[in-house]
Amino acid sequence: MADRSVWGCVGSNGxxxxxxxxxxxxxxxxxxxxxxxxxxxxxxxxxxxxxxYPGNMSSTGGDTRDNAVVIAISTDRFRVTTGGSDGKQADRDFSFIAMGPAPAA
Structure with a gap:
């Protein structure tokens, strides 16, 4: 079975x-x-x-508590939540990779 991947970089506005x-x-x-x-x-x-943090190559990075967490996965979608250094949900840019088997031909 062949592998398939979908990947992307998404802005905080969605x-x-x-x-x-x-x-x-x-x-x-x-x-x-x-x-x-x-x-x-x-x-x-x-x-x-x-x-x-797109395009900010001079940055030393954010607080390690600024994060993205995958909270649900199904065959046609997934849900992710992002947050700030205070641990509360906050709109943030994120990137992802989804990898699995390719659909049958």
Missing amino acids: STIYSGTGFKVDRVGTGVYTVLFDVAFPQWPSVVATQM
Whole structure:
């Protein structure tokens, strides 16, 4: 079975996609985003997400508590929440990779 990946970099407003294809994003609340795959995986993919600071190469990074957490996964979408250094949900840019088997031909 062949592998498939969907990846992207998403802006904190949920409507800006800096890079990647094959998905759409819905910001459902403060710091909560649903990423919908254009084509569903036949099984749950493995999803990894992290907060990012796009274009800021002079930055030494954010607080380690600024983070992104994958809170739900299904074959056609996943949900991620992002937060600030106080541990509360906050709108943040994030990047992700979803990898799993490719749909049958």
